[in-house]
Amino acid sequence: MSDSRQIKVGFIGAGRMATALAGGLISSGFTSAENVCASDTYESAREKFAHETGATTLEANITVAEQSDIVILAVKPQQLPDVLQELKGTITGKQLLVSIAAGSPLSLFLETLGDSIRVIRVMPNTPCLVKQGASAFARGGKATEADASLVDSLLSTVGIAVEVPESQLDAVTGLSGSGPAYIYQIIEALSDGAVRMGLPRHVATQLAAQTVKGAAEMVLETGEHPGALKDAVTSPGGTTIAGIHALESGGLRSSLMNAVAAATLRSIELGK
The missing domain is CATH 3.40.50.720 (NAD(P)-binding Rossmann-like Domain)
Known part of the structure; x- marks a missing residue:
């Protein structure tokens, strides 16, 4: 071969x-x-x-x-x-x-x-x-x-x-196996937020999906830590830090960490 x-x-x-x-x-x-x-x-x-x-x-x-x-x-x-x-x-x-x-x-x-x-x-x-x-x-x-x-x-x-x-x-299952569903929810939520602020649904969803895709490509192509890439977008007193503060208040990071852990544990249970 x-x-x-x-x-x-x-x-x-x-x-x-x-x-x-x-x-x-x-x-x-x-x-x-x-x-x-x-x-x-x-x-x-x-x-x-x-x-x-x-x-x-x-x-x-x-x-x-x-x-x-x-x-x-x-x-x-x-x-x-x-x-x-x-x-x-x-x-x-x-x-x-x-x-x-x-x-x-x-x-x-x-x-x-x-x-x-x-x-x-x-x-x-x-x-x-x-x-x-x-x-x-x-x-x-x-x-x-x-x-x-x-x-x-x-x-x-x-x-x-x-x-x-x-x-x-099992941890892979909790991350990349189940992960697309988490990202679909994030795209939907970003789109909802934009609709709430006046964008048409089709425009909001297209921009939200492309934003997620583009950010992911930045991580893969540059090899930089996601935190460093986040800091590069975040100006002092600007719009991004205001949005990040809102995400922190809502527990976005802990929720995603918990999702991966919960899916991993369920994969272990199903494999028994």
Whole structure:
């Protein structure tokens, strides 16, 4: 698999996230459409996947696994045990198994398929659908550093990716997994505030969303601490410090910290 264009990638589950990932892999040149395939129990999902990616779709999960170098499990968590039983004996150390099934620990794959498999568990988030994802992944079984590098490259076609120990994936879930919902609320609230002060709704929402996007890009592009970037906007006695004081009075920072902590604890509970 030295030439990434020759890597054969198979998706078990052809839903929105699988379609987004496949599209990213193909458009980035990670691999070509003829080297991508997917299976799904729903014909409508298979048709949409094929239409949007140009890749092949199949009915049988085993066929996908047999002809792929990387097998990506993109099924709902409750479907996973049955799918793994079906793949028992087909998934070996030959393929790299990548799971994006939420809350499903590496131990589940090793117990069902054997500890000789190469498996990586991924926590993606929904902005992967627009190639702005923030994903984290953890290695299990016999997965190597080269496997981790490959998954990093794969996930980077739809955003950014970081490797963490599996024990930290619950915190990732609380931050980037659930985080888009927090940001949607912030955008909605900013828009509401602007509407209250006289802006039309469509203008307010567009400006609020672009402001969040632009501020995030500033953090990523400059590498500066968010506090330093905040200080650069905040003039003595100006409008920004008046707004920041109002946010501090409302407990914005503690509320967001509590949200991440609450979502992390709930992820731990669901994983038990």
